[in-house]
Structures are given as C-alpha cells and as structure tokens.
Amino acid sequence: MLAEVSRREDRAARTRAELAQQTRVGDALVRGLVRAQFALALRLSLVVAIGLGGLPWLFAVAPAVGRVTVLGVNLPWLLLGVASFPFLIAVGWAYVRLAERNEQDFTDLVQRPER
Amino acid sequence: MGNGFVVPAIVAVTLVTVGIGFYGLRLARTTSDFLVASRAISPTWNAAAIGGEYLSAASFLGVAGLILKYGVDVLWYPVGFAAGYLALLLFVAAPLRRSGAFTLPDFCELRLGSRRLRILATVFVIFIGWLYLVPQLQGAGLTLATVTGSPYPLGALLVAVVVTANVALGGMRAITFVQAFQYWLKLTALAVPAVFLALQWQADARPAVTPPDGPTFRTATTVVVEHRATLALADGRTVEVRPGDELPFAAGDPVPEVSGVATDAADWLLPSAAGDDDRGLFATYSLILATFLGTMGLPHVLVRFYTNPDGAAARRTTLVVLALVGAFYLLPTVYGVLGRIYTPQLLLSGQTDAVVVLLPGAALGDGTTGRLLAALVAAGAFAAFLSTSSGLLTSVAGVISTDVLGRGSVRGFRLATVIAGAVPAVLALHLAGLDVSQVVGLAFAVAASSFCPLLVLGIWWRGLTDLGAAAGILVGGGAAVGAVLVTVLGPPLSGWPATLTAQPAAWTVPLAFAVMVAVSVATRRRAPADVGATMLRLHAPEALRL
Numbered sequence: 065m066l067a068e069v070s071r072r073e074d075r076a077a078r079t080r081a082e083l084a085q086q087t088r089v090g091d092a093l094v095r096g097l098v099r100a101q102f103a104l105a106l107r108l109s110l111v112v113a114i115g116l117g118g119l120p121w122l123f124a125v126a127p128a129v130g131r132v133t134v135l136g137v138n139l140p141w142l143l144l145g146v147a148s149f150p151f152l153i154a155v156g157w158a159y160v161r162l163a164e165r166n167e168q169d170f171t172d173l174v175q176r177p178e179r
Numbered sequence: 180m181g182n183g184f185v186v187p188a189i190v191a192v193t194l195v196t197v198g199i200g201f202y203g204l205r206l207a208r209t210t211s212d213f214l215v216a217s218r219a220i221s222p223t224w225n226a227a228a229i230g231g232e233y234l235s236a237a238s239f240l241g242v243a244g245l246i247l248k249y250g251v252d253v254l255w256y257p258v259g260f261a262a263g264y265l266a267l268l269l270f271v272a273a274p275l276r277r278s279g280a281f282t283l284p285d286f287c288e289l290r291l292g293s294r295r296l297r298i299l300a301t302v303f304v305i306f307i308g309w310l311y312l313v314p315q316l317q318g319a320g321l322t323l324a325t326v327t328g329s330p331y332p333l334g335a336l337l338v339a340v341v342v343t344a345n346v347a348l349g350g351m352r353a354i355t356f357v358q359a360f361q362y363w364l365k366l367t368a369l370a371v372p373a374v375f376l377a378l379q380w381q382a383d384a385r386p387a388v389t390p391p392d393g394p395t396f397r398t399a400t401t402v403v404v405e406h407r408a409t410l411a412l413a414d415g416r417t418v419e420v421r422p423g424d425e426l427p428f429a430a431g432d433p434v435p436e437v438s439g440v441a442t443d444a445a446d447w448l449l450p451s452a453a454g455d456d457d458r459g460l461f462a463t464y465s466l467i468l469a470t471f472l473g474t475m476g477l478p479h480v481l482v483r484f485y486t487n488p489d490g491a492a493a494r495r496t497t498l499v500v501l502a503l504v505g506a507f508y509l510l511p512t513v514y515g516v517l518g519r520i521y522t523p524q525l526l527l528s529g530q531t532d533a534v535v536v537l538l539p540g541a542a543l544g545d546g547t548t549g550r551l552l553a554a555l556v557a558a559g560a561f562a563a564f565l566s567t568s569s570g571l572l573t574s575v576a577g578v579i580s581t582d583v584l585g586r587g588s589v590r591g592f593r594l595a596t597v598i599a600g601a602v603p604a605v606l607a608l609h610l611a612g613l614d615v616s617q618v619v620g621l622a623f624a625v626a627a628s629s630f631c632p633l634l635v636l637g638i639w640w641r642g643l644t645d646l647g648a649a650a651g652i653l654v655g656g657g658a659a660v661g662a663v664l665v666t667v668l669g670p671p672l673s674g675w676p677a678t679l680t681a682q683p684a685a686w687t688v689p690l691a692f693a694v695m696v697a698v699s700v701a702t703r704r705r706a707p708a709d710v711g712a713t714m715l716r717l718h719a720p721e722a723l724r725l
Contacts, residue, residue, distance in 0.1 A: 094715050101718060102639045105269040112265065116258065120463045123450035130251075130449040140450050144254035145512040149505035152258075152265050156498045159269055164491065167720035174723055 097170045101163060108159050116148060184554035185326045192364070192558045193341055196357050196565050222492055226499035228355045229483045231362030233260075233474075233500070234507055235311070235567035236318030237619035239365060239560050242508070244531035246515025247522075250447030255463060256620070257508035259470025263623075264504060267475040268497040273490035274638045274717035281485045282574065283478060283630055284582055290637045292707050293645035301582040303629050303656055304478045307622050308575035309603045310663065311477065312568055314618040316607035318532065319564040325533045326557050335607045338561075342568040343600035346576060347593040355486070361566040362503060368559020369510040372539045372552040376517050379542050386520050395433050395523070402426045402524045410435040410527070426527065434523040447519070458675065462682040466620065469684035473623030476630030478578070479570035489721045514538055536560060575599040610667065617681070621663045628687035629656030632695050638717055640699075641710045647699025655691020659683050 123130050123140055132139040238260060245253040280286035284300040287293065316335040323334030345357075380386070403425055410418045418435075420426070428434075474480060487493040518525065518534040521542040525531045536556055543549030573596075580595035610618075629652045636643045636651075662683035665672075672680060679686065699706075707713070 090715075091711055094711070094718065098639065098714060098718050109266070109269055112262065116262065117464075117467065120255075120450065120460060120467070124460050127449065138251070138448055140251050141254070141448075141512075144251065144258055146509065148258045149261055149508060152262055153498070153502050153505055156265050156268050156501045159265075160494050160498050163273070163494065167491075167722070171720055171722050 093170070093173065097166065100166045100169075104159065104162050104166060108155050112152070112155055115151060119143060184550050185557045188554035188558035189323070189561050192561045193337075193565070195360070196562075197341065197345055222487065222496045222499065224355065224359050225483065225486055226496045226503060227362045228358035229480070229496070229500045230503040230507070231358035231360070231365065231562075231566045232479055232483065232570035233504060233567070234362065234365050234563060235619065236315045236560070236563050238507070238511065239369070239563035240318050240322070240532045240535050241314070241619065242511040243514035243518065243535045244525075244533070246512055247518040247525060247534045248531045251450050252459065252463060254512065255466050256470065257511060259467055259623075260474070261501065261505045261508050262471045263474025264497055264501040266471050267480070268494060268501065270635050271475045271638065272484060272493045272497045275481070275634070276484050276487050276493035277490040277717050277719075277721075278713075279485075279716075281482065282578055282581075283476070283481060283633075284578060286634070286637065287648070290707075290713055291643065291645040291648060292709075293649075296645050296649050297582065299649055299652055300630075300633075301578050303625070303652060304578045305575055305599075306660065307476070307626050307629075308478050308571050308578075308599070309606065310622040310625065311479075311619060312571050312575075312603035313606045313610060315564045315568045315571070316603060317610065317618075318560070320607065321530070321532055322536055322557060322560045322564075325530070325536050326553070332608050336604060338564045338568060339600055339604035339607070342565055342572055343596055345565075346569055346572045346600075347596040357569065358566050361562040364562045365559045365566075366503075366507055366510075368555050368562065369507070369514070369535070372556055373510050373513045375548065375552055376513065376538065376542050380517060380520070396428045402428065402527045410437055428524075434526060437526055458678040461685060462678050465624075465678075465682035465685035468688050469620060469624040469627045469682070471627075472631040472688060473625075473627035473684075475634055476626030477622070478574040479567075482570075482574050482577070491721065511535070517542065572596060572599055618667070620682075621659075621666065624682070624684040624687065625656060625659040625663060627684050628659040628691045631688065632691045636692070636695055636699075640696075641714060642699050642703060642706055643695070644699045644702045644705040644707075646702045646705055647695050647697075650698040651691045651695025654694045655687050658690060659687040662687070 119140070130138060130140050134142055238257070242253075242257050242260075245256060275286070278286060278289055280289050283304055284297045287296045287300045316339055319338035320331040320333070320335035323329050323337070324331045403423070410420055484493050484496075487496050514535050518531075518538055522534055522537050525534055525537070536553070539552040539556055540549050543552060576592060576596040576599040579599055580592045584591050584595055632651050632655065633648050637648070662680040665680045669680075671677075
C-alpha cells in the first residue's frame with residue numbers, strides 16, 4: 065500500500081518534470097489543455113454571437129418583432145436594455161465553472177497519470 | 180440654475196477623493212507599492228475598483244444622452260460596454276494574470292521578446308489613453324457648465340488638475356480605495372434619483388414616452404441653441420438656427436424636429452430595419468465588435484488584473500465586475516427614456532449629454548428633493564470623471580515613465596503623470612463639440628483593432644511572431660487611428676465614407692486579425708523558441724505549483 069502511494073507520487077513528480085522540461089509528453093499535455101480552454105471560450109462566444117449578435121439582424125429582417133410589446137414596452141428595449149445583462153452574467157458564470165473544471169481535469173491528469 | 184447643493188456635493192466628492200488619496204500616500208512607501216499596490220487587494224475591493232474605474236463619463240452621462248437622442252439602436256453601447264468584460268473573461272483574464280505582465284508593452288516583450296514591438300505597443304497605449312481621457316474632461320466641463328453656469332474650460336481643467344495631483348502623489352494603492360468607493364457612489368447617484376423619477380412619472384399619470392403627435396414641452400421653456408442645426412417646425416416651415424439663438428416655447432408646444440436627431444417616434448422607438456438603411460446595420464455591428472472586443476485592449480483595464488493573486492482569482496474577479504457593471508447599465512436607459520418626456524429641449528439645444536444632470540431638476544421641480552437629487556447626480560458624474568481619468572492617467576503615466584523616460588523611480592512616475600495629464604487637458608479645451616460616447620466609442624475601436632488581436636492570438640496561438648504582431652497592429656490599429664483622425668479633425672462626410680470612418684471596427688478588426696495571422700505564417704521561423712514554456716506559464720493552473 066505504502067509502496068503504491070510512493071510510486072504514484074513518483075509518477076506525479078515525473079509528469080510535473082515533463083511539463084516543466086517541455087518533453088513531448090509534457091508538450092502534448094499543455095496543448096491539450098490550451099485546446100480545451102480555447103474550444104470552451106469559442107463555444108460560449110458562439111452562444112453570445114447568436115444570442116445577442118443575431119438581434120440586429122432579426123430586427124432588420126423581421127421589423128414586426130420590434131413592434132411586439134410586453135407589459136407596454138417594445139421587445140427590443142426589454143431584450144437589450146434589461147435581459148442582455150443577466151444573459152451575459154449567466155454565460156460568464158458558466159465559463160468560470162467549466163474552465164475551472166478543465167483545469168481540475170488537467171491537474172488530476174498530471175498528479176495521477178495512471179488514470 | 181441656483182441649486183445651492185450642487186457645488187458643495189462636487190466639492191465633497193473631490194475632497195473625499197483627494198483625502199483617500201492622501202490616506203493611501205501614507206501607506207505607499209516603496210516604488211513597487213506605488214505602482215502595483217503590492218498585489219494585496221481582496222477580490223471584492225478589486226472588482227469594485229475595476230467597475231469604478233471603468234464606468235466613465237461615457238457611461239454615466241453619454242449613454243443616457245445617446246438614448247435620448249437616437250433611441251433603441253444605441254442600447255448597444257451599454258450592452259457592449261458590459262459584454263466587453265465577458266470577452267475579457269473568456270479569452271484573456273486568467274492567462275494574462277499568469278503571464279505576470281503588468282502593462283500591454285510588458286505582455287509584448289514577455290510573449291514575443293521584442294523591444295521594437297514594445298515601443299509600438301507603448302505608442303498605442305498612449306494614444307488610446309489620451310483619446311479616452313479627452314471625453315472625461317469634456318464631460319466634466321459640460322457638467323460644471325450645466326449645473327453652475329461656469330465656463331466650460333473650468334470643469335475640464337479642475338478635473339485634470341485634481342486627478343494629475345492625486346495620481347502623482349498617491350500612486351495606485353490610493354487609487355484602488357478611491358475607485359472602489361467611487362463605484363458605489365456612482366451606482367447610488369444614478370439608482371436613487373431613478374427611483375424618484377419613476378415615482379414622479381407614475382404621479383404624473385404616466386405620460387407617454389412617444390406620444391402620437393411627437394414630443395411636447397411640459398412647461399414653458401426657452402431653449403438656447405448650442406450647435407448649428409436645421410429645425411422643422413410644426414407648421415411645416417424649416418428654420419436654420421445658430422449657436423446663441425434663443426427660442427421661446429409655451430407649455431404644450433410640440434418640439435420641432437431637428438435634422439439628424441430621431442425626433443420621430445418610430446425612428447426612436449424601433450430598431451433600424453433592413454432595406455431602408457444598410458449603413459445603420461453595418462454601424463450597429465461595427466459598434467458591437469468595437470465594444471465587445473475593445474475593453475480587453477484598454478490600458479487602464481488591463482493593469483488591474485495584475486492585482487489579483489492568481490489566474491483563477493482573475494477569472495472570478497472579472498465575473499463580479501461583469502455583474503457590477505451590468506447592474507449599473509440598467510440605469511442610464513431610464514434617464515434617456517424619461518428625458519424624452521421631461522427634457523425635450525435638450526434635443527434642440529444639442530446638449531443631450533446633460534440629460535442625466537438636468538433630469539432630476541426638470542422632473543421633480545425646484546423643491547428640496549429635486550435639488551438634493553440633482554446634487555447627488557452631479558456628485559456621481561464627478562466621481563465618474565475622477566475615477567476613470569485617474570485609472571487612465573495611472574496607466575499612461577506608468578507606460579511613459581518606464582518606456583519613454585526609462586526610469587522606474589517615483590520621481591520619474593510623477594514627471595510622467597504631469598506630461599500624461601497635460602496633453603489631454605489641452606485637447607479637451609479645443610474639442611468641445613463632440614458627443615462624449617462617440618469619442619469613447621472610437622477609443623474602443625482602436626483598442627479592438629490593435630491590442631485585441633495581439634492578446635487573443637498571443638495567448639492562444641503558438642504561431643504568432645513579433646513581425647506578425649507588429650504588422651497587425653500597424654495595419655489594423657493604424658487604419659482605426661486614421662478613421663478616428665478623419666472623424667475628429669477631417670471634413671464632414673456623408674454616406675458610406677462617413678459610416679466607415681465613424682464606426683470603423685467592422686472592417687479594421689478583421690483586417691488586424693488577418694494581417695497578424697498572414698504575416699506570422701510568412702515569418703514563422705521567427706516564432707520564439709520558448710513559446711512552449713510561455714504557453715505552460717499562461718495556461719497551467721496554479722494548483723500544480725510548477
């Protein structure tokens with residue numbers, strides 16, 4: 065049991081060294097992390113690009129949408145003036161959670177490489 | 180105006196700002212204390228400080244003024260100003276903090292190891308900083324002139340002198356306390372009067388924002404024209420008015436239509452539709468690109484990230500900032516909308532940026548409540564000028580002292596502060612007639628076309644080279660700078676040339692990215708040999724303790 069623990073720690077130390085010394089294994093690990101984080105950032109910016117960036121186009125091709133009123137207020141005013149801010153915060157909150165999970169996965173991978 | 184509360188309120192805000200500055204001065208002992216606030220600032224303070232620094236004259240005055248004037252289409256300004264923090268969070272916050280770079284020029288040298296690129300970045304930091312400082316000083320001049328009747332240059336010079344002295348003497352530790360205090364002051368100064376305004380609107384039996392016959396004057400008003408304009412009167416005649424003309428109106432008179440302003444209810448209320456104006460759609464998308472991507476390239480925003488303890492904290496701080504800033508941006512819309520009812524004369528005089536300051540008095544009358552709220556708003560406006568200019572000045576002065584004067588000493592920093600503060604003060608005195616938010620929008624466009632591609636590609640793409648980065652900044656950023664200069668100094672344009680220069684981001688940002696990538700690929704042998712180590716440093720979580 066003790067031997068297994070120390071072997072695991074050896075492996076973790078070796079992986080850390082591989083990262084620091086830029087071996088092929090270490091390099092591949094970092095590339096994987098960067099790719100995962102970048103893909104996450106791109107996915108969430110796509111959500112914003114469609115959710116918010118689509119609005120001017122929508123208002124332009126379907127002017128009727130702009131005349132819809134909710135509680136006496138025209139829809140574009142509600143969407144832009146009010147709803148856009150919680151939407152942005154929600155996307156940001158999701159990003160922080162998912163990005164931290166990516167980093168946790170990476171840390172686990174480095175510290176327990178046998179998994 | 181004769182409001183006896185306004186001047187004491189402005190003096191109080193200024194004194195508190197200076198006072199906290201001196202309190203910080205006693206704590207700031209060494210050069211490193213002075214510049215980076217010792218990196219011992221808690222995330223909550225830091226987030227409030229970032230918010231306080233970011234919410235400028237453009238946010239506090241300009242957004243409401245634009246909404247009053249142009250309606251729903253300019254709601255993209257507040258949305259974009261907030262969304263900029265999301266882009267910063269997604270692509271920049273954590274890696275930038277881990278890079279250890281304190282300024283944008285630092286990041287250039289750290290990532291690409293090039294002195295020459297560092298110099299180019301320095302030039303752009305100074306240009307963007309000054310371009311952003313001018314409207315802050317303009318806003319100060321306008322506010323003081325509106326509420327006290329003092330000459331325009333007095334307010335601009337007052338803020339320039341107070342901020343320069345405070346930054347030169349207190350450094351950044353002081354600024355962090357000042358900024359955090361000012362966020363809450365600004366939020367209060369807009370939120371409390373907004374509640375009273377909404378109640379007043381209810382009490383007035385909810386007058387329509389866009390009455391079918393167009394806006395009317397609620398009370399007898401004499402409008403003093405500030406900008407040359409063409410008016411279309413209710414009886415069909417058109418009149419040319421010049422600055423200084425006085426136009427008397429009785430209560431209930433319709434507000435004449437002003438050329439170039441959305442007086443017509445439908446134009447103001449509804450988004451610009453396809454077919455009638457493609458340029459409108461282009462300008463909207465251009466504005467979205469500039470504000471979404473420009474925030475990360477603003478020099479005073481970036482410096483703050485260094486005060487987070489690590490990358491994960493930088494991300495969480497950014498999220499809090501997004502929430503704080505988002506909460507604030509719910510408010511200017513209220514002022515812009517109610518301004519249509521209570522201060523339609525601003526559409527005629529052209530002083531729409533003054534709506535936030537004038538609305539409480541106009542809607543609530545000359546009673547004590549109205550005057551107190553007007554004083555609160557004026558104090559909040561001054562907080563906006565002081566905090567944003569302090570942050571900008573700290574960054575520009577920091578860059579000038581390390582990269583231009585080449586001295587890291589406290590004395591060098593003070594000299595740099597005086598230089599950095601004097602130039603925009605002179606510019607603000609000569610450029611009085613521009614919309615505050617539009618000048619700020621141009622600063623965002625330049626930042627989005629120069630530093631945004633540099634940061635995003637530098638953080639996520641190993642292939643970026645120093646030549647590629649320099650070419651991208653020169654071509655994309657240079658095109659945006661050219662558009663700014665044509666808009667601010669050049670002859671009046673119309674049609675597509677006007678749109679392409681007034682809202683350049685939609686073509687300059689893709690241009691900057693394309694040039695940066697193409698030249699980097701062509702010079703790929705120049706990619707730094709240690710890029711692998713840099714990537715590890717930017718992206719590896721701190722938990723690994725590498």
